[in-house]
Amino acid sequence: MLPELITEIPGPRSVALAAELRKYESHNVTYVAADWPIFWERAEGSCVWDADGNRFIDVTSAFGVAGLGHTYQPMREAMVEQSAKLMHAMGDVHPTELKIDVCKRLSEMTFERWGLDVGKTLLANSGAEAVEAALKTAFIASGKAGIVHFDNGYHGLGYGALLGGGFDKFRGPFDPQLADVRYSIAFPNTKDDLVTLKQQLAEIPADKVGAIIVEPIQGRGGKIVPPLGFLKILRDWADAHEVVLIFDEIYSGFNRTGRLFACEWEGVFPDLVCVGKALSGGYPISACIGKASVMNKWPVSPGEALHTSTFLGNPVGCAMAVRALEIHNDPTVAVDVERQGRELKAMLEDIDSPLIHEVRGRGLMIGVELRHADGRPAGDVAGRLLGEMLKRGVVMLADGPEGNILAFTPPFYITLGELVYVVQQVAEVLKDSEHGTLRLPY
Numbered sequence: 001m002l003p004e005l006i007t008e009i010p011g012p013r014s015v016a017l018a019a020e021l022r023k024y025e026s027h028n029v030t031y032v033a034a035d036w037p038i039f040w041e042r043a044e045g046s047c048v049w050d051a052d053g054n055r056f057i058d059v060t061s062a063f064g065v066a067g068l069g070h071t072y073q074p075m076r077e078a079m080v081e082q083s084a085k086l087m088h089a090m091g092d093v094h095p096t097e098l099k100i101d102v103c104k105r106l107s108e109m110t111f112e113r114w115g116l117d118v119g120k121t122l123l124a125n126s127g128a129e130a131v132e133a134a135l136k137t138a139f140i141a142s143g144k145a146g147i148v149h150f151d152n153g154y155h156g157l158g159y160g161a162l163l164g165g166g167f168d169k170f171r172g173p174f175d176p177q178l179a180d181v182r183y184s185i186a187f188p189n190t191k192d193d194l195v196t197l198k199q200q201l202a203e204i205p206a207d208k209v210g211a212i213i214v215e216p217i218q219g220r221g222g223k224i225v226p227p228l229g230f231l232k233i234l235r236d237w238a239d240a241h242e243v244v245l246i247f248d249e250i251y252s253g254f255n256r257t258g259r260l261f262a263c264e265w266e267g268v269f270p271d272l273v274c275v276g277k278a279l280s281g282g283y284p285i286s287a288c289i290g291k292a293s294v295m296n297k298w299p300v301s302p303g304e305a306l307h308t309s310t311f312l313g314n315p316v317g318c319a320m321a322v323r324a325l326e327i328h329n330d331p332t333v334a335v336d337v338e339r340q341g342r343e344l345k346a347m348l349e350d351i352d353s354p355l356i357h358e359v360r361g362r363g364l365m366i367g368v369e370l371r372h373a374d375g376r377p378a379g380d381v382a383g384r385l386l387g388e389m390l391k392r393g394v395v396m397l398a399d400g401p402e403g404n405i406l407a408f409t410p411p412f413y414i415t416l417g418e419l420v421y422v423v424q425q426v427a428e429v430l431k432d433s434e435h436g437t438l439r440l441p442y
Contacts, residue, residue, distance in 0.1 A: 001047050002421055003393020004055040010390075011052025014039045035387045038395075043070035046414040048395060057418050058395045059410040064219075064251050067278040067364075068327060069411045075281040075320045082319035091123070091313030092305045098318035099123070105325045106275070106289050109260065114269045120295035122288045123313050127250035127276035128156025130286040134272045135160055135211055136307055137290055138244035141297040144210030145179070148201075148243070150187040152221035152401055155213060155248050155274075164213040164246075166221070167401065183209065187218055191227045198233060206241035216262035219251035222400035223367025223407060225360055231268035238271070244294060246272045250286065251365070254278040254328045255412065258338030258363030265362065281324045285317035337363045337412050340419075344408060347423040353430040355381060361408075367399060368406040368426075377402035385429050392425045 010018070017039045018032045030037065038050040046069065048056045061067055068075070082098075089096045103121040111119035122133040139145060149155075153166035162171045162178060166187075171178070185200040186193065212234060218224040238245040247270035252262035256278065259265055263273075271294045276286030298306065311317075327333065341363040348359045348368055355378055357371040370378035382398040385406065389396050399405040406426070410419070 001045075001055065001057075002418065003057055005391075005393050006054055007052045009054065009393075010035065010038045011050065011054060013051040017051060033387075035390070038390065045069045046411040046418055054393070056390070056393050056395050057410075057414070057422060059408050059414070059422055060395055060397050061278075061409050061411050062282075064256065064277045064409050065282060066411050067254060067256060068281050068324065068333075069413055070282075072281055074323045074327060075283075078319040078323040079283065079316055082316050086315050088311070089313065089315050091311070092301075092308040095313050096315045096318065098315050098322060099313035102287075102313075102318045102321050102325070105322065105329075106287055109325065109329060110273055110289050111269075111291055113260075116269060117291040117293060119289045120292050121290075122295075122307065123318075124276075124286045124288065125284045125309060125311050125314075125317075126156065126158075127248075127274065127286050128158040128161040129309070130250065130274040130276055130288045131155040131164065131213070131246075131248060132158055132160030133288040133307060134213070134246045134274050134290075135164060137272055137288065137295065137298065138211035138246060141244055141294050142210035142242060144208055144243075145181045146183060146205070146209035146211075147181055148183045148185065148204060148209055148212040150214055150218075150221075151184055152187060152218060152224075153213070153215055153248075154218075154220035155215075155250075164211070169401070187214075187221065187224060188226050188230055189224060191229075194227060194229055194233060197230070201233070201237050206237075206243065209241065209243050211244045211246055212238055213246040213248060215248045215252065216265070217252050217257060217362060217365060219365070220399050222369065222405040223361040223365055225362055228266060231263060231266045235268050235270075244272060245270045246274065248274045250274050250276040251409075254324075255334045255337050256363055256365050256409070257361075258334055258341055260328065260334055262362070278328070279324060280317055280320040283314075283317040283320045284311075285314065285321055333412065334363075340364055340412065340414070341366065343416065344410075344419050344423070347419065348408070348426075351423065351427045351430065353427065353434065355430055355433065364408070364410055364412060366408040368408070369400070370404045370406065370430075377404035379403035381430075381433050382406055385426070385433070388429045388432075389422075389425060392429075394422050394425055 107119035124130045149164040151166045155161045253275045272290040357369040379402045399407045
């Protein structure tokens with residue numbers, strides 16, 4: 001469906017709600033301006049309706065969660081059915097059978113599928129918690145506190161997750177409270193960058209490093225696809241120095257890139273993998289899955305778990321995840337995503353605008369990098385474009401440390417007509433920005 005706008009954007013109800021939210025919520029959380037935000041009321045497929053009744057096309061999948069579509073019927077039915085029976089259990093004391101089902105399926109879809117080992121799982125509630133579980137596991141397994149991470153890597157904003165975070169704007173304000181255990185290296189863009197990567201790894205005191213954490217394709221860092229051979233270098237280095245290799249597939253996992261997991265493009269596999277977002281399609285649940293040989297370094301629970309949480313293995317989340325995993329395990333999903341991604345990327349590459357520096361990505365995880373003629377990142381253009389696209393009925397986000405990467409991560413079954421509309425509107429807004437009809441700060 002194409003957008004249907006019946007009020008100004010944002011509409012009067014959204015404007016009123018924004019004012020009320022600002023009154024009661026920390027003003028650091030939700031960005032509020034004259035043209036932002038809209039308040040979502042319901043969603044279906046690739047469309048979202050706001051509190052004023054306007055219909056939008058969502059090309060964010062709500063931060064990548066709704067890969068299979070908003071309020072997708074199989075997961076919705078699982079949620080309703082389970083919530084009628086049991087909404088909460090005691091995940092690390094008296095769990096449900098659903099917890100076994102989720103852990104088993106995750107093992108089968110990762111380490112067993114890769115022909116490596118049985119996978120053992122630590123369930124969690126958010127991506128950041130899955131990352132923190134992975135970093136704890138790496139320390140338990142290796143006895144070494146150091147963490148290698150990549151510039152502009154994003155792994156969540158909890159204190160533990162920030163230990164492996166590469167966005168200084170998120171980590172910087174809290175540096176005085178964080179342990180000095182990280183080693184930052186550049187994420188490669190080209191084949192030549194792999195030479196620099198090897199040099200940087202050689203300079204790291206590997207005897208102090210227990211973990212190396214990486215996104216196989218950077219998400220918030222700018223939808224950057226590394227050159228072939230990147231993951232192999234990391235795998236070899238980790239093996240040579242007894243370092244636990246962690247892949248953060250929270251964003252890229254579950255068919256987002258046209259493979260069940262992004263690491264499968266290179267055929268290199270980790271010791272631990274973190275998943276979340278599309279795991280349930282809408283319920284807060286995540287997981288760190290690891291080789292049994294690594295996970296078994298944790299001590300056997302004597303009745304008090306070293307790592308757990310109140311909502312670990314929540315039955316509603318597990319029921320939704322089981323249904324989502326059944327669907328994601330169908331190989332035709334990846335085929336469909338790869339085809340959709342090729343079509344979208346081709347359309348974006350056809351946009352005639354000097355502001356477009358590069359179109360990159362895999363599957364339906366695509367970024368359009370905007371730069372000014374003098375090479376400056378055009379975050380100003382991207383920021384205004386998001387507001388203008390909202391007025392045209394499209395929900396979009398921007399990525400990258402400078403906010404100049406237009407992000408396209410729509411639901412997998414967005415229609416071709418919807419994609420054509422979105423790309424046409426982006427092309428028109430970029431054209432207006434070049435001719436000065438779109439007011440931009442230069």
